[in-house]
Amino acid sequence: xxxxxxxxxxxxxxxxxxxxxTFQDHFAKAFHIALDIHxxxxxxxxxxxxxxxxxxxxxxxxxxxxxxxxxxxxxxxREGETFIHVCPFGLIRMYVPILFRGxxxxxxxxxxxxxxxxxxxxxxxxxxxxxxxxxxxxxxxxCLLASALALLDFNISALPRLSHTEAAVTEDxxxxxxxxxxxxxxxxxxxxxxxxxxxxxxxxxxxxxxITETTVKTHISNILAKLNLHDRxxxxxxxxxxxG
Numbered sequence: 001x002x003x004x005x006x007x008x009x010x011x012x013x014x015x016x017x018x019x020x021x022t023f024q025d026h027f028a029k030a031f032h033i034a035l036d037i038h039x040x041x042x043x044x045x046x047x048x049x050x051x052x053x054x055x056x057x058x059x060x061x062x063x064x065x066x067x068x069x070x071x072x073x074x075x076x077x078r079e080g081e082t083f084i085h086v087c088p089f090g091l092i093r094m095y096v097p098i099l100f101r102g103x104x105x106x107x108x109x110x111x112x113x114x115x116x117x118x119x120x121x122x123x124x125x126x127x128x129x130x131x132x133x134x135x136x137x138x139x140x141x142x143c144l145l146a147s148a149l150a151l152l153d154f155n156i157s158a159l160p161r162l163s164h165t166e167a168a169v170t171e172d173x174x175x176x177x178x179x180x181x182x183x184x185x186x187x188x189x190x191x192x193x194x195x196x197x198x199x200x201x202x203x204x205x206x207x208x209x210x211i212t213e214t215t216v217k218t219h220i221s222n223i224l225a226k227l228n229l230h231d232r233x234x235x236x237x238x239x240x241x242x243x244g
Contacts, residue, residue: 090118
């Protein structure tokens with residue numbers, strides 16, 4: 001399988017891998033399920049939260065069948081479909097595509113569950129820590145997960161450009177603390193803000209502007225300090241909100 005696409009890598013850097021991992025871990029713990037986030041090649045972007053032990057055990061003995069099922073599921077999720085798949089052994093897998101600018105860039109897969117009336121013996125449920133959920137409960141978990149991940153789909157392609165008066169920063173202004181926060185942003189920083197809001201990584205921004213990746217990081221740190229923000233996502237949301 002190939003590595004994650006440039007689009008997925010840019011999205012992951014914009015959102016923040018650590019934040020994504022934290023959300024995933026808390027969600028999995030709250031519902032006693034296994035959860036992970038993958039790129040569209042099926043490669044993990046995060047570390048499994050509460051690994052689906054039963055699934056891994058079954059796969060060792062039925063690799064061909066499990067791989068065929070996985071390939072079918074992957075095609076569906078690439079098309080942007082949210083769905084539940086119950087494998088022949090009674091294990092539930094829920095799939096939620098993650099969209100960015102309206103297109104799939106990754107997906108979440110939840111497992112480690114079964115229905116109370118499934119053919120999975122109680123001894124195996126206990127041994128592999130498989131949680132039993134009624135069908136309506138599984139649907140509710142799926143709906144909540146899909147709703148949460150839908151928040152990651154925002155369009156940042158159209159960045160509002162500040163006026164010359166707003167953007168200008170000159171040496172004549174000695175006390176910049178009295179200026180509107182956006183007015184303290186330099187022209188170069190505005191260029192970087194625009195590229196951040198297009199979902200570009202630091203490396204891509206550096207190539208676009210013919211500067212080093214280290215310089216990009218320095219500019220972003222300065223932007224965050226000037227706007228009293230904490231990360232790249234807040235930069236994007238700050239300017240998108242102004243446009244709205």
